[in-house]
Amino acid sequence: MSIKAILTDIEGTTSAVSFVFDVLFPYAARHLPDFVLNNAEQPAVAAQLAAVRAESGEAEADLPRVVEILLEWIAEDRKATPLKALQGMIWAEGYKAGQLKGHVYPDAVEALKRWKEEGFELYVYSSGSIQAQQLIFGCSVAGDLTPLFSGYFDTTSGPKREAASYTRIAERIGRPADEILFLSDIVQELDAAQQAGMQTCGLAREGGELPGHPAVASFAVIDLNGF
Incomplete structure (x- = not known):
C-alpha cells in the first residue's frame, strides 16, 4: 500500500x-x-x-x-x-462560551480514529483558518478530535484549486505526493491535488459522481488498500 x-x-x-x-x-x-x-x-x-x-x-x-x-x-x-x-x-x-459545537459526521470520526490507530498520518486542508479548523475538531460534537491530526493547512498554503498548493503541502508534510490521499467533495480541488501527484477520493454524500476520481458516500467505505 x-x-x-x-x-x-x-x-x-x-x-x-x-x-x-x-x-x-x-x-x-x-x-x-x-x-x-x-x-x-x-x-x-x-x-x-x-x-x-x-x-x-x-x-x-x-x-x-x-x-x-x-x-x-x-x-x-x-x-x-x-x-x-x-x-x-x-x-x-x-x-x-459553549454556544457552538463543531459538526463532524460519525462515519468520519470512526474512520479517522481507526486510521490514526493503524499508523496513518492525518492532516487537514480547508479554506477556513487553521484556528477555525482546530475549533471544529477540538470542540466537536464527538469531543476533542485534535489529537488525531499531525498538522493543519489553510489558504496561507495557497488556493485549494491550484496544484502548487498541494505540492507545497506535500513538501511540508515531508512525503512524496503519491503517498498522500486527499479527500474532498469539490472536483476542482481533487483535480488540483491529482495534478500535484496526490492520490484522490471524492466524498459525494448525496450521491452523484466527481469525474476523474473515485467517489464514495461515506468515510466508512473508503478502502485505503485500493490506492
Whole structure:
C-alpha cells in the first residue's frame, strides 16, 4: 500500500456544509461588528484589520467601513485570509462560551480514529483558518478530535484549486505526493491535488459522481488498500 498520510477537506467532507453556512457564518456575521469595534486595538485583530484595508484597496477605511467590507466578504463567501482569521477569533469565543459545537459526521470520526490507530498520518486542508479548523475538531460534537491530526493547512498554503498548493503541502508534510490521499467533495480541488501527484477520493454524500476520481458516500467505505 502506498498511502502513508491522509489530507482531508472539512466542508462537505468531514462536516456538513450546512453547519458552516447555516451556523458558523451567521454567527460570525452577527458578532463581527461588536467584536471588531471592541477589539480593534488588540495587536492580533489590528493586524487583520490592516490586511483588510490592504486587500480591499481602501487604506484609509475607518472601522465602520472595515466592518462593512468584512460583512460584504461574508455575503460573497470570499476566501480572504484576514476575514477567515477574524471569523476564527469570533468562533473561538463562541466555542469557549459553549454556544457552538463543531459538526463532524460519525462515519468520519470512526474512520479517522481507526486510521490514526493503524499508523496513518492525518492532516487537514480547508479554506477556513487553521484556528477555525482546530475549533471544529477540538470542540466537536464527538469531543476533542485534535489529537488525531499531525498538522493543519489553510489558504496561507495557497488556493485549494491550484496544484502548487498541494505540492507545497506535500513538501511540508515531508512525503512524496503519491503517498498522500486527499479527500474532498469539490472536483476542482481533487483535480488540483491529482495534478500535484496526490492520490484522490471524492466524498459525494448525496450521491452523484466527481469525474476523474473515485467517489464514495461515506468515510466508512473508503478502502485505503485500493490506492
